[in-house]
Amino acid sequence: MSDSKDNTQTAGSALIPLPDPSPVLKEMLDIYPPKVARKRAKHIRVNDPHDVPEVEANVRTIPGIITQRGCCYAGCKGVVIGPIKDLVQIVHGPIGCSYYAWGTRRNLANQDPSVESYMPYCFSTDLTEDEIIFGGEKKLRAAIQEAYELFHPKAIAVFSTCPVGLIGDDVHAVARQAKADLGINVFGFSCEGYKGVSQSAGHHIANNGVFKNMVGIKEPETPFTNPFRINVLGEYNIGGDAWEIERVLTRCGIEVVATFSGNALYDQIGQSHHANLNVVMCHRSINYMAEMMETKFGIPWIKVNFIGADSMSKSLRKIAQYFDDAGLSERVEAVIAEELSALKAVREDVTRRCSGKLALCYAGGSRSHHWRELFKDIEMRLVSAGYEFAHRDDYEGSRVASSIKVDADSRNIEELAVEADPERYRPRKTQEQVAVLEENGLKLATYDGMMPDMEANAIVIDDISHHEMEKMIEFYKPDIFCSGIKDKFVIEKMGVPCKQIHSYDYGGPYAGYKGAANFYRDIDTMINSSARRFLKAPWESQPELQANFAVRPEKKKG
Amino acid sequence: MLDITPKEIKPRTALRINPAKTCQPIGAMYAALGIHGCLPHSHGSQGCCSYHRMHLTRHFKEPVMASTSSFTEGSSVFGGLANLSQAINTIFTVYNPEVIAVHTTCLSEVIGDDIPNIIAKAVSEGTVPEGKFVFHANTPSFAGSHMTGFSSMVRAMVHYFSEKTGAESGQVNIIPGFVNPADMREIKRIASEMGVPALLFPDTSDVLDTPLTGKYDFYPPGGVTIKQLRTTGDSLRTLALGPFASEAAGAYLDEKCDVPCDILDLPIGIAATDRFVHALKNVAAQDVPASINYDRGRLIDVMNDMHRYTHGLKVAVFGDPDHVTSMVEFLLDLNMKPVHVVTGTPGNRFERRMTEILEGRLPDSNFSANADLFLLHQWIKNEPVDLLIGNTYGKYIARAEDLPFVRFGFPTLDRIGHQFKPHVGYTGALHLLESILNAIMDRQDRDATDETLELVM
């Protein structure tokens, strides 16, 4: 496919099948020591959407391999808890862990003057040698006290980092004591970076902590009245996505009780048990929460994807179908029609230039699937995708979830034993209603995974390494490569534009309809930017030609 | 913005808020990138390595390669020896560097992994190919800061590689400190103009400022080679720029190989650059060339001509101790008043040096090592300033207090320029002065009424 540029499709024409990728598979693995090659081979699969192959995922990265992955703490504090804006978040450890998580993820939050927002603040116990030797609990206690006296927050969360786990500080005991002393909610997360094999363990630990310490602890001041009220789970408001999603939902008459956790307030999460439906965006980081809330409160969940215009429409219809209300469905259809028509011009314009172009996308844990939909909107093809910290069910669908074996690295991540709440459990749908919904094609509590939606012969790579990434670029010569900041400039140096899918290259939003327009335009500008035209200097490509002067100096006559 | 930061300052002993430092390994990783063909390796869990790479990338807008031992819970209990051995093997097979620079993390420090032992084992087992190297520095973040990590990695270069063979060498070592590639390039240029055969280590120019060509170089052309590092023990002298970053290596080289070392402030601003040039002149034993005198003259020209915009303005400065020290001196030389000065790196040597510099010129200035931006902001609330100078994190304070803001030091995540404009030397001082003046003038324009808007300034 190295001549992919010539295969550019015109809009609407049938897609030529993807080439057999065996040569690149071989090249990717050949360089590794034999044991490493055997291991990596299981993470790399050629897709068959009708008979999805098994992908090895959520296992250790081989030491020495240059990976995209981060740590458990990053998944817990950085991803899930970080965006809760009125929660004081103290990182218990040496300075670095807290410092790097300060303002570097683009979970935007509006700064309403009536709400204390700690978003621009970074809190750490900044442990020093003495505390590492003699224990850091005393310092943590003092830090909580100082935070309390300075800010009088509603709640304080504490996060453990690697060295803290090792010296054995009991952050939960300190938190319990502080809670009793101060009369505010204080709770800890044992999210030491070495737990699990990636950020994924941290998501689970964060879900557990939010579920135990926040969900259901608050009753609304005025009762909710809108029956069409939902929680949006696994939406972190990167670049303002949650705002765009909420804008569209509000237009449809759907109320968001809480977003987990983009732009979230502590109290919103506290009363999230009042929602009548949980919609799940990032399956990987939040599916635990959806399941626990269903068990405890009887709130069903569906998988949605608000990224991509068509996929946004589909998700809205899914929600309407769930609520089974003619008025709502009508409003949803009206909104879809209006939003799509507003989007039409830019979409068509960009499609003209981008149709048939190739994209590769390696996101964290759910987004490659989401972004596929955006590319589909403008007729681009996602020829390879993968995740940094997904599990098999994210690739292959919920049907494989029960058959995933729990290994030594995941065994120690707590599975909460959740039961129906004796007073507050309220099934939102009867068994009969559920049966009818499912008969009509609405799948509750299910995610089909990314691979059934990908083309045959597309390559799926789990926990892609730097070396594999380079080989993929050489093989496909893609028009766009989606990855994160660590890969960004490598890819750009290779002459391929790289869209950062974690930070959106500081743009966005990309969700919903307005977000889709932003994305189309951004991809268009990246693919068609002029700078790369100058990679070869004129004297390199046409060495024997004379320079063309704009104006030739006239020869003197005579 | 930062609305809940109270004006009233209550002493804190435990809670760090908005730090003005980060952890050791990132400094070590940066220093290691200044060796040609080197892959930095983070011995710990994946998170640290990922964070350090991300942060360096955001600052340089360049690829930053490093590997990790990828500790799991098991390695944390049983030690990370197996991980490091396996990593060394994987790295040489897959990434084929000339040298691996291992640094520790808090985790492996607490575990107490014996790195030299693992390296020795890897060498004896033949995992390290002939002519290639693995070396290490201990970089526990619960001591010092990213400056300490940088300094320790440079010292490790001396420890592992510097040799005294007795060979005649006219060479002078320059340890440039934790500065940008453009600064390293400028230091080399100055030395070469001065006729000093300098060997810079580490040297990240042509490593973290590479051109876009369509081809990616995993190991870019720049960086000091191991062969060159070996020769540092035979050099005439070492100039160690910035005590926090460079003294440890310089002093150790003196101890190990008898190479005398001058420890100088980072050559930022006019006076510190004068001292640097003077030191070079002394080693070169020849006159300062006209080109350097011209650079210097152009700087003084602007200092003099634009003096009315800077004179008497109050400034708050924060950042790394070596940078801040020289900047404060420069500000005083511009007749500005650095009334609040903060570094996050602990060490009373900073405060001693501050006292020296401010003595007799601005003795009432607030300064503190091991402080944070929360405190700096409170100081500013209590005694307002006209200008803020520091790294990107200052933008929150600048916005909260509506201050003109000049970005200076590591990290600069949100502006362009530090990648290719040096801040060291006379040229660097001119760039800094330009930024300072433009910030002040932009502010004057913004605040002018229609009547008072000046066309000519």
Ligand code: SF4
């Ligand atoms: S554990 Fe230590 S080395 Fe790792 S990021 Fe935190 S402070 Fe830095």
Ligand code: SF4
């Ligand atoms: S020390 Fe542990 S928690 Fe902190 S960044 Fe490193 S891996 Fe993550």
